[in-house]
Amino acid sequence: MRALLATTGLLLLATALAPAALAGNGGFAPVSPESPNAERIHDTWIFVSIFIGAIFVLVEVVLVTFIWRYRRQRRERFEDGPQIHGATSIELIWTVAPVVILFLIGGFVFYKLPGIADVPRASASGEERLEMQVTGRQFYWQYEYPNGAVAIDTLRAPAGVPVRLEITAPDEDVIHSWWIPALGGKIDAIPGVTTETWFEAERPGIYEGQCAELCGLEHAKMLASVEVLPADEFASWLAERDSEQASVGLGEEEWQGACAKCHGLGGEGGIAPLIVGSPVLTDPEALEEIVRNGRGEMPAVGSGWSEKQMDALIAYLRENPPSGR
Amino acid sequence: MAVRVEPRTPGWQRGRVASWLVTTDHKRIGILYITTALAFFVLAGIMAMLMRLQLAQEDVGLLGPDRYNELVTIHGTAMIFLVVVPILAGLGNFLLPLMIGARDVAFPRLNALSYWLFAFGGLVLMLSFFADGGAAKSGWTAYAPLSTQDPGNGQDLWILSVHILTAASVAGAINFIVTIHNLRARGMSWTRMPLFVWSIYVFSWLLMATLPSLSAGLTMLLLDRGISIGGWEAQTNFFDASQGGSAVLYQHAFWFFGHPEVYVMALPAFGIISEVIPVFARKPIFGYKAVAFSTVAIGFFSMLLWAHHMFTVGLPNSLNGFFMVTSMVIAIPTGVKIFNWLATLWRGNLIFETPMLFALGFLSIFTIGGLSGIYLAAFPIDWQVHDTYFVVAHFHYVILGGSVFAIFAALYYWWPKMFGKVLDDRLGKWHFWFLFIGFNITFFPQHMLGLEGMPRRVYTYSNGEWEGYNLASTIGSWVMAIGLLFFAWNVERTWRKGKRVGNDPWQADTLEWYATSPPPAHNFDDVPYVTSARPLYDLRRRLREKDGYKAPL
Numbered sequence: 001m002r003a004l005l006a007t008t009g010l011l012l013l014a015t016a017l018a019p020a021a022l023a024g025n026g027g028f029a030p031v032s033p034e035s036p037n038a039e040r041i042h043d044t045w046i047f048v049s050i051f052i053g054a055i056f057v058l059v060e061v062v063l064v065t066f067i068w069r070y071r072r073q074r075r076e077r078f079e080d081g082p083q084i085h086g087a088t089s090i091e092l093i094w095t096v097a098p099v100v101i102l103f104l105i106g107g108f109v110f111y112k113l114p115g116i117a118d119v120p121r122a123s124a125s126g127e128e129r130l131e132m133q134v135t136g137r138q139f140y141w142q143y144e145y146p147n148g149a150v151a152i153d154t155l156r157a158p159a160g161v162p163v164r165l166e167i168t169a170p171d172e173d174v175i176h177s178w179w180i181p182a183l184g185g186k187i188d189a190i191p192g193v194t195t196e197t198w199f200e201a202e203r204p205g206i207y208e209g210q211c212a213e214l215c216g217l218e219h220a221k222m223l224a225s226v227e228v229l230p231a232d233e234f235a236s237w238l239a240e241r242d243s244e245q246a247s248v249g250l251g252e253e254e255w256q257g258a259c260a261k262c263h264g265l266g267g268e269g270g271i272a273p274l275i276v277g278s279p280v281l282t283d284p285e286a287l288e289e290i291v292r293n294g295r296g297e298m299p300a301v302g303s304g305w306s307e308k309q310m311d312a313l314i315a316y317l318r319e320n321p322p323s324g325r
Numbered sequence: 326m327a328v329r330v331e332p333r334t335p336g337w338q339r340g341r342v343a344s345w346l347v348t349t350d351h352k353r354i355g356i357l358y359i360t361t362a363l364a365f366f367v368l369a370g371i372m373a374m375l376m377r378l379q380l381a382q383e384d385v386g387l388l389g390p391d392r393y394n395e396l397v398t399i400h401g402t403a404m405i406f407l408v409v410v411p412i413l414a415g416l417g418n419f420l421l422p423l424m425i426g427a428r429d430v431a432f433p434r435l436n437a438l439s440y441w442l443f444a445f446g447g448l449v450l451m452l453s454f455f456a457d458g459g460a461a462k463s464g465w466t467a468y469a470p471l472s473t474q475d476p477g478n479g480q481d482l483w484i485l486s487v488h489i490l491t492a493a494s495v496a497g498a499i500n501f502i503v504t505i506h507n508l509r510a511r512g513m514s515w516t517r518m519p520l521f522v523w524s525i526y527v528f529s530w531l532l533m534a535t536l537p538s539l540s541a542g543l544t545m546l547l548l549d550r551g552i553s554i555g556g557w558e559a560q561t562n563f564f565d566a567s568q569g570g571s572a573v574l575y576q577h578a579f580w581f582f583g584h585p586e587v588y589v590m591a592l593p594a595f596g597i598i599s600e601v602i603p604v605f606a607r608k609p610i611f612g613y614k615a616v617a618f619s620t621v622a623i624g625f626f627s628m629l630l631w632a633h634h635m636f637t638v639g640l641p642n643s644l645n646g647f648f649m650v651t652s653m654v655i656a657i658p659t660g661v662k663i664f665n666w667l668a669t670l671w672r673g674n675l676i677f678e679t680p681m682l683f684a685l686g687f688l689s690i691f692t693i694g695g696l697s698g699i700y701l702a703a704f705p706i707d708w709q710v711h712d713t714y715f716v717v718a719h720f721h722y723v724i725l726g727g728s729v730f731a732i733f734a735a736l737y738y739w740w741p742k743m744f745g746k747v748l749d750d751r752l753g754k755w756h757f758w759f760l761f762i763g764f765n766i767t768f769f770p771q772h773m774l775g776l777e778g779m780p781r782r783v784y785t786y787s788n789g790e791w792e793g794y795n796l797a798s799t800i801g802s803w804v805m806a807i808g809l810l811f812f813a814w815n816v817e818r819t820w821r822k823g824k825r826v827g828n829d830p831w832q833a834d835t836l837e838w839y840a841t842s843p844p845p846a847h848n849f850d851d852v853p854y855v856t857s858a859r860p861l862y863d864l865r866r867r868l869r870e871k872d873g874y875k876a877p878l
Contacts, residue, residue, distance in 0.1 A: 027794065041705045048703055052696045059663060059692045066670040067685065070606070071677070078832040079607060081673040086612035086665075094664040095657060102653040102699075109649065109703050116705045117642055152860040171567035174471040177637060177712060181778040185708020188637045190573060191470060192566025195639035208788075212637075212712040212780040214397075214464050214470060220783035259420025271390055296475075322617045 030181060034207060034228075035199040040115045047108050051101050102241045116184070119198040120162045127231075129162035129198075136169045136176030136189030136211065138299045139218040140257035148244040150250060150309055152257035158234035162200040168193060170304060174216060180209035188213060201228040203259040216299075218269055221261040226258050250309065251316025258291075259313075260299040267322025272298065277325045282313045349433035350846055353416050356439050356743060359736075361444055361661035362408050368451060369403035370809070372396045374802055376642075377767075381799040383786050392571025393784035394462035395479070399450065402467030402483065405586065406490045407447045409728050413593040414443075414497050416735050417525040419743060421501060423837035423844060424519045426510025426852035431503040439496035446489030453482035464782060466583070469564035469575040471712035473549040484547045491543075498529035506528075510836065512855035516617070517859065519835045520610065523617045524596025527624035531589050534628060535582040542578030573638050580699050588627040590724055592620055594731035595662055598684050602666050605681035606673030612665045613858055619658035626655040637711050645704045649682040652702035659695055663688065679753030680831075683734035686761045687727060694722030697772065712782075715775025721768045733760075733812070741746030741830050745842045749815050755803045756811035763804025770794035804864050 029046065033039040070081075089220050122128050132155070133144040143151045157163045169189040179186030183199035201207070211222035229237060241249065257263065262272035269275070280286045288310055291302035302310065338347045376396050379388045388396065418436065424428055430436050458477015472480055505526050509518070518526075549570075551560035562568035564575045571612060603610045610616060630651040632640060666688060675681070697719045697785065700706045706876045710716060733756070739746045774794045779786060786795075829838040838861055840848055856863045 027770075027775075027777045030706075030776050031778060038709075041709055044703060045700070045706050045709075048700055048706065052699055056692065056696055059667070060689060062667050062671075063685070063688055066667065066673075070670060070673050070675050072674050075674050077676065079674050081606060081608040083609060084611065084613065084672070085609050086668075090668070091612050091661070091665075095661055098657050098660045102656060105699065105703060106650060106653060109705060110646065113642060113646075113705065116471070116708075155439045171565075174474065175572060179780075181709065185705060186711060187638050187639060187871065190566075190638060192571065193573065195637060201422060209778060210780060212781075214394070214468070214471065214782040217394065217462075219394075219780075220390065220785050223787070251810075 003014065019311075020165055024171035028040045030286065032182060034182040034201050034203060034205070035115045035184055036198075038182060039201065040112045041185055044109060044112050048105055048299050051105060051215050052083060055101075064253065119164045119196065119202065121162055123200060125160070127161045130158065132157075132163060132165050133168045134165045134178060134189070135303065136167070136222075137216070138216050138259075139211070139222040139261050139300075141178070141211075141222070141224045142257075145238060145242075147238065147242050149238055150306070151241065152250070153224060154253070155224070156234055156237055157199075157201065157226055157228050158231045159228050160200070160202055164198045167195045167197065172300070172303070175213050176211045176215045176222065177213035178209075180207050180224060182207045183209075183226060188211045199226070201226070204228045204230055216263045219261050247308065247312035248316050248319065249312075251312035251314075252320070254302075254309065254313045255316055255320075262298075263322075266324045268324045274324075276322050281317050281321060287314060287317070328665070347437075349429075349437045351422050351430045351433065351436060352743070352844060352848075354724040355415045355417075355419025357419055357440055357785055358411050358443070361440075362411040362415060363446065365403055365407040365411075365447055365451070369400050369408060372400040372403075374806060376400065376418055377799040377802040379784060380786070380795050381797065382792055383789065385785070388784060390784045391459060391462065394464075394782070395454065395460040397782050398461045398464050398467075398483070402461075402487070403447075403450060404724070405452065405465065405590070406487060406619045407443075408842065409590045410494070410586075411725060412732050413528070413590065413728070414439075414494070416597070416732070416739070417501060417528070417593065418497075420739065420837055421504060421522060421525055422508065423742070423840055423848060424522050425508060425513060426836045426839075426849060426855070427504065427506065427508035428848055430500050431507060432500050435496050436500050439500065441490050442493035442496065446486045446493060449482055449489065450485045450486035453479045453486065457483055457845070466576075466579060468579075469544075469546060469549065469572050472546060473544045481547070481550065484543050484550075487849070488540065488543055489751065491540050494532050495536055498532040498866055501525050501529040502533070508853045510855050513860075516614065517855050517860075518617075518873050519596075520599035520613070520616055521593070521596035521835075523620050524592040524599075527620050528589050528592050531585045531592075531624050531627065535585040538578050539582035542575055542582070545578070549844040573635070573830070576635050576638065577631070580634045580669040581628070584631045584634065585624075585627045588740065590728045592623065594687070594728040595620065597735045598666060598739075599662075600833075600835065601680050601738050602669050603686040604738075604831050605676045605678065605684070607676075608673045609834075609859060609862075610665065611668035611671070612661075615661055616665050623655060623657040626651060626658070630655060633702060633704070633707070636707045642704075644827060649702050649704050653699065654786050656695065656699060656702075663692060678737075679748065679750055679757060680734045680738035682754065683730050683737065684756045686757060687730040687734065690722055690730060690761075690764065692724030694719060694727055697722065710775050712780055713775035714779045714781055717781050718768045718775065719772035721771075724782055726764055726768070732756075732759075733868050738831070739837075740819070742753070742828045742837055742840075742842050742844070743831070744817050744819075744823075745825055747826050747830055748819050748823070751817065752811050756808050756815060759808030759811060760805055761808075763801045763806075763808055766801030767798050768801070770797045774798075776814075829861065831863070834862045836860055839864075861862060 030042055033042045083167060120129065131146055134141045141153050143155045167187055167189045169176055169191045171191050173191055176189040177186045178189055183201060184197060187195045187197045195211050205228055207226045215222060262270055263275050264270045267275045275281065280290060292300060294300035335526055337343055345357065347356060375388060376393065378394060379385050382446065395813045456478040458479055460479040461483035462475055463472035463480065505522060545563040548561040548566050551558065562570045564572050566572060598618055630648055632648040636645055699746045700710065701719060737748050737753055774791055777791060779791050826842060828841055839853065853860055853864055
């Protein structure tokens with residue numbers, strides 16, 4: 001009786017949640033897609049859900065019905081039921097039917113796959129795709145634009161243009177995983193391996209995600225976001241970032257991405273020591289030494305940084321020494 | 326009949342404690358396995374509760390990242406290597422010789438060695454919290470190069486512990502295989518073997534086939550971390566990209582073992598369900614051969630789908646497609662089992678005592694875990710949900726809602742055979758309902774968290790939208806904890822004033838119920854000739870036909 005009530009309750013719940021599932025909110029489907037590849041993954045999810053929902057309802061309804069229908073009632077405690085040992089024809093049916101369903105699911109995946117995995121060369125209106133280098137590091141994301149401009153953690157991209165991401169991690173780093181749910185699936189950033197993914201967002205906005213592969217102590221703080229800008233705004237941002245004057249902007253991103261996750265935004269300390277007033281911060285040579293090579297438990301967060309990147313951090317710290325809060 | 330002379334037991338081995346320390350009796354070793362594993366279950370469960378508390382809201386600040394990563398790692402490793410597999414091995418130990426009508430396992434001393442290796446391996450893992458730098462922090466998968474870079478000793482002890490546990494498992498697996506091949510009662514052909522024995526048979530072969538791959542991976546990991554023996558130092562670079570190694574290689578070595586390990590935990594659970602449901606439905610299992618053959622099929626295919634754990638490492642899509650197909654293929658024999666269990670219920674005389682409740686709970690929960698696995702097999706969908714709380718929900722539906730529910734069904738079902746007393750049914754029902762409801766409150770919302778973008782293995786989060794589901798999950802973990810306290814209370818109460826029962830309190834079908842409860846050291850005075858997969862049913866029927874004997878009610 002109670003088994004029946006509980007299972008029925010569960011079924012009612014599932015039915016009540018079905019509309020939310022189809023609407024794609026509340027966590028019943030991947031987050032609302034903002035890029036064609038994410039959209040096609042979303043379609044695949046819905047397609048698979050139809051079969052999974054049907055099988056789920058079938059099995060649970062049969063289970064509850066049998067529990068109710070064949071409960072003991074007034075029969076004797078050990079009275080035997082009919083001695084049915086099986087039926088080959090039924091076995092064949094429930095072996096073959098799933099084969100058909102899985103064939104359909106597999107077929108649909110391969111039908112959608114090119115639209116998910118293949119990177120378009122240009123947008124429908126003929127805009128050439130943007131080629132980006134993405135590097136996952138403990139515990140920040142570094143982006144390099146074709147013109148050599150660098151950004152940390154927040155990737156700016158033009159709306160309506162396919163963006164191809166070439167993803168890797170430095171040889172001495174660990175595995176990370178790039179993932180912005182609204183812009184498609186995740187792909188690992190592995191030392192010594194280069195992987196690729198892409199997105200093409202129509203609507204300007206900020207799309208958030210985070211590293212999805214355990215990469216050490218501050219894995220939880222390794223957030224990533226993509227800020228999609230109208231094409232002209234993007235162009236002016238890129239030009240500014242590439243110019244000499246903008247280096248403080250980069251320096252701030254470096255401080256927030258590479259330093260503050262462990263030392264705190266105001267340098268007040270966190271899992272790493274307090275660094276407010278540390279002489280290293282104002283001594284460019286000492287700073288460069290520790291950022292490039294790490295020390296003790298501190299990873300070499302700035303190994304491989306260009307001179308320009310290093311100067312940006314030094315300049316930022318000169319103008320904005322951490323104050324503790 | 327010839328008088329058998331037992332070798333004299335030295336006096337010091339006869340004590341209450343000493344007799345357990347030196348025992349080679351499969352029943353006592355089985356009970357040792359189960360009690361030790363339950364103790365580890367308490368520890369690993371407390372770790373889970375701490376993590377749930379930390380995640381109840383954003384920035385709770387109960388656990389720092391280092392402590393959280395240690396708990397993530399040791400909780401996972403312990404639940405798999407120290408709880409689920411050893412309890413199943415313990416049940417196999419206790420039941421296998423009884424079910425096939427044997428005196429003991431084929432190698433009783435090897436059996437004892439296997440238990441003691443497990444116990445010490447478990448201690449090494451638990452005590453690694455006190456190591457220099459704390460316990461391992463790289464997850465139960467210990468992916469290189471994160472695991473090779475951790476400077477503390479915890480990771481080394483983790484490798485040592487898993488190595489020891491691997492040796493214990495291999496010894497146990499050899500024992501089970503040899504016992505099943507050689508010690509079956511007269512008349513017990515392969516198709517008259519209890520389905521639990523079938524599942525232990527495939528379980529053992531899976532361990533034999535896949536543990537070497539894990540051992541190789543762990544050894545390479547250890548060497549990559551560097552070893553130093555008496556001043557002689559060596560270090561390899563199997564997984565170090567800067568020296569031409571490959572981090573992905575470790576994942577292949579690990580998952581070639583790691584995925585079959587899931588079925589090592591699931592198959593004996595399937596076996597338990599296949600024993601419990603017929604007895605409490607008063608019917609034979611529907612499609613014995615289909616259920617037995619599907620066990621073998623699952624075992625075989627489980628070794629062909631490891632890379633579905635690696636859909637995001639950038640393998641070619643032709644390879645991803647192959648592993649999607651093999652992952653889906655394994656859904657077919659699993660479905661066959663579920664449908665056969667349902668058909669066994671059909672037209673039965675269902676009795677809802679605690680073992681049956683857990684078996685039915687298993688059916689409803691495991692179905693969800695199996696179905697969410699199909700999303701994960703379809704690799705573009707996996708690109709979205711991989712390494713998120715969706716996966717955490719999926720494998721808890723399979724391992725906790727599946728294997729652990731089956732383990733509780735088994736404990737309630739076979740408790741009278743182990744200790745001669747039946748566990749209290751009322752407390753058992755409280756235990757079941759708290760666990761069943763708490764389980765679903767804890768883990769169902771985690772599917773949604775994963776789809777909303779919450780990765781697994783994070784010690785905190787900054788997205789306020791995730792707080793609702795996380796809080797529900799934390800509350801559910803407390804409901805489950807209350808359920809488990811009912812179990813502890815039940816065991817204590819039954820120990821003190823449980824009802825003594827006869828050989829066969831459930832009017833069951835298999836040979837272990839022919840022995841007394843608990844069985845004597847030599848198990849059986851005589852073993853009946855086995856005429857079908859249900860020797861005791863046959864026996865009852867013959868008695869009824871001959872003397873008008875009616876089964877005691």
